Amino acid sequence: MVRVTSTDEASTVVRFAANHRIPFTVKGGGYSTTGASITHGGIVLDLSNLRRVHVNPVSRIVTAQGGALWEDIDVAAVQHRLSVVGSTLNHIGVAGATLGGGYGWLTGQYGLAIDNLLWARMILADGSVMLVSEDQHPDLFWAIRGAGQCFGVAIELAFRAHRQDHPVFAGTLLFSADNLPAIVEFANKFDILTDGNQGFWFGFAMPSSMDRCAIFVAIFYNGPQTAARQFFSPLFSIGPVVNETGMLPYDSLNGILNVMDTVSRRRILEGADITLPSDEPVGTRKSLRGSNITLPLDINFAASIYSEFDGIMREFPQARDSILLFELLPNTQITKVPNDATAFASRGPYHNVISLFGWQDADLDERMHSLQGDIMNQIGTRAGIACKPDYSVSKHGTGLYANYAGHDLPIEAIFGDNLPRLRELKKKYDPNNIFKKWHNLNTSTDTKNSI
Ligand SMILES: Cc1cc2nc3c(=O)[nH]c(=O)nc-3n(C[C@H](O)[C@H](O)[C@H](O)COP(=O)(O)OP(=O)(O)OC[C@H]3O[C@@H](n4cnc5c(N)ncnc54)[C@H](O)[C@@H]3O)c2cc1C
Structure with missing residues (x-):
């Protein structure tokens, strides 16, 4: 598990894993519903040290690093009387939820998190860093809004924020x-x-x-x-x-369901930023x-x-x-x-x-x-x-939210008519399919999630 502190470090990890064909995955908030942010015998790129959030109250744009949690955004944005469509459980990772779609209590007003995504800085399979938006690499911007985990590491994301000046x-x-x-x-x-x-x-x-x-x-x-x-x-x-x-207050809203927290937090060694190995059951x-x-x-x-x-x-x-x-x-x-x-x-x-x-x-x-x-x-x-x-x-549409779909459904059932285009883009941006742990676009049901 490599806990990086910068985009450069993250890109080095991706390049290393790709060059040596080491099974590889990314961890943000750790709320994967299919075990997609762990790997046995491979590398986990852990983004939990990259949680910085920046709010521009004039342009109403909120940017967050790839390891930020929704509570980081909620707390920062509300200080400027702003909010962003985010998950209903605020310990979830911003990128993990957004790249798959992103539903939240504000969805009724402003749509999904991806409908409010302005751009993302992505580390691609060859380690290069690319800014994607409606104007820059729009084909990849299309793909990361719903299937982003299959295309790279979102190292920074920018969202349209909305006025939220009342509780x-x-x-x-x-x-x-x-x-x-x-x-x-x-x-x-x-x-x-x-x-x-x-x-x-x-x-x-x-x-x-x-x-x-x-x-x-x-x-x-x-x-x-x-x-x-x-x-x-x-x-x-x-x-x-x-x-x-x-x-x-708005920044407490996405805490009301934290009782549904599914991620066990192990004891942390005092003064050190490492998780103790333990034989205790982890929940x-x-x-x-x-x-x-x-x-x-x-x-x-x-x-x-x-x-x-x-x-x-x-x-x-x-x-x-x-x-x-x-x-x-x-x-x-x-x-x-x-x-x-x-x-x-x-x-x-x-x-x-x-x-x-x-x-x-x-x-x-x-x-x-x-x-x-x-x-x-x-x-x-x-x-x-x-x-x-x-x-x-x-x-x-398919009626299946990819972030909720489970691990053993046919990929066609999740992405429907968008699958052929996704597979074409996969050839262009990740030809060796290193990003395959979330949903593997290149397989059918029986060979999904092999590692
Ligand atoms: C209890 C519970 C409640 C939930 N509630 C909601 C909800 O209200 N709304 C909603 O939309 N979804 C919800 N989800 C689904 C959740 O959004 C997804 O499981 C999401 O993928 C979790 O993201 P994470 O970063 O916390 O998890 P992780 O386990 O860290 O990552 C999940 C996936 O995203 C990938 N990933 C994470 N960060 C990045 C990154 N920066 N770049 C590229 N890939 C990345 C991982 O590799 C993995 O494939 C819920 C899930 C649970 C378990």
């Missing part, structure tokens, strides 16, 4: 399971009610104090408390058993998978998914920290950009669904993957865009 209303709620119909009813009105300033996530989780799954809800309203309470009044009137919502074994739903969501179907998830949590108590979430963010800004305008190929009239399974025993790996796969397949095939009669990939 926001946000937080989490828990409801008992019998409230599911009322919550689905609210979800089914969300696309009509929203003016872009809101976000509404709901799903299933089993808090340690309960013996069956509860309905977990996270809400966001970019505006004053009274308007927020009015918007979400159908939820508040149901009567949550836990209510942790309220007004927050749970994990798997994250994504799918999508279109609205309206059939209440009986939602109830059947609840029952199945709840059944798994009861049968496997060690998996109780798992969660399944329907992530409703207004998608007008996302879908106003065509699917072929950037490599990101999941712009359509649907919402992401994620399940994050965690368990302890390696013996359960296969079982957990299979249970999770089954439940997510059911969601996609019975409630997702692909089951609509008029569905077309070129028009509606």
Whole structure:
């Protein structure tokens, strides 16, 4: 693992790995959902010392180094009453999330992180450094907006920032399971009610104090408390058993879900910037998978998914920290950009669904993957865009967010009609395919993620 402190050092590492054909990957925030930022027997280029952020309040441009986390940007930008579309969990890496697309609470207002990316400085497979934007190397700029991890190391990124001069209303709620119909009813009105300033996530989780799954809800309203309470009044009137919502300074917003933190932080040797090797277990074994739903969501179907998830949590108590979430963010800004305008190929009239399974025993790996796969397949095939009669990939996208897709799906299912162009660009910018750990553009399903 090479922890670099400059662009030059990073480029030397890339060149060295490429020249010696050493398996290679990049680590930013460490939240990969497929183990893509680790390698066995290869080199990890660790960018965690490159977290500097610069805010230009006049041009409203925020630049961040390739190892910055979203909390670095949120904290720096809000000092100038600005914000950037970033992940809903602020320990995630800016580059890792952005290069794959980048959803956040502000997506309803301003689109994806890539829709706000102005340029990126990329280290390519031969170690050269290239600035890419709409004007400079636009073909590569197209590719890095949705499949960037396959093309190089983003060593610096520049984003359009937006005025954020007031606090926001946000937080989490828990409801008992019998409230599911009322919550689905609210979800089914969300696309009509929203003016872009809101976000509404709901799903299933089993808090340690309960013996069956509860309905977990996270809400966001970019505006004053009274308007927020009015918007979400159908939820508040149901009567949550836990209510942790309220007004927050903007830079705390992306901390409300940090309880979902999946990255175990090992003890750090005092005074030294190295991680101790340890025989202690480093937290749970994990798997994250994504799918999508279109609205309206059939209440009986939602109830059947609840029952199945709840059944798994009861049968496997060690998996109780798992969660399944329907992530409703207004998608007008996302879908106003065509699917072929950037490599990101999941712009359509649907919402992401994620399940994050965690368990302890390696013996359960296969079982957990299979249970999770089954439940997510059911969601996609019975409630997702692909089951609509008029569905077309070129028009509606694939419905799969590459950063959520999991590690074993066919690459075609993620990038759809954009795959041929991506493969052509791969020949041009990374002919030896050294950037292949995230999703390997050059393979089909069975040979993905070999190292
Ligand atoms: C609990 C959880 C919550 C999540 N919530 C959101 C969310 O709200 N919105 C959202 O859009 N996504 C979300 N994600 C998905 C997340 O954006 C992706 O997993 C992202 O790739 C993580 O980036 P990272 O830098 O933290 O991870 P890493 O593990 O460091 O990297 C992930 C991938 O990006 C590559 N990479 C990292 N930095 C660079 C760089 N500078 N240049 C080139 N390649 C790089 C790595 O090689 C690896 O392939 C979530 C994931 C988890 C586990």
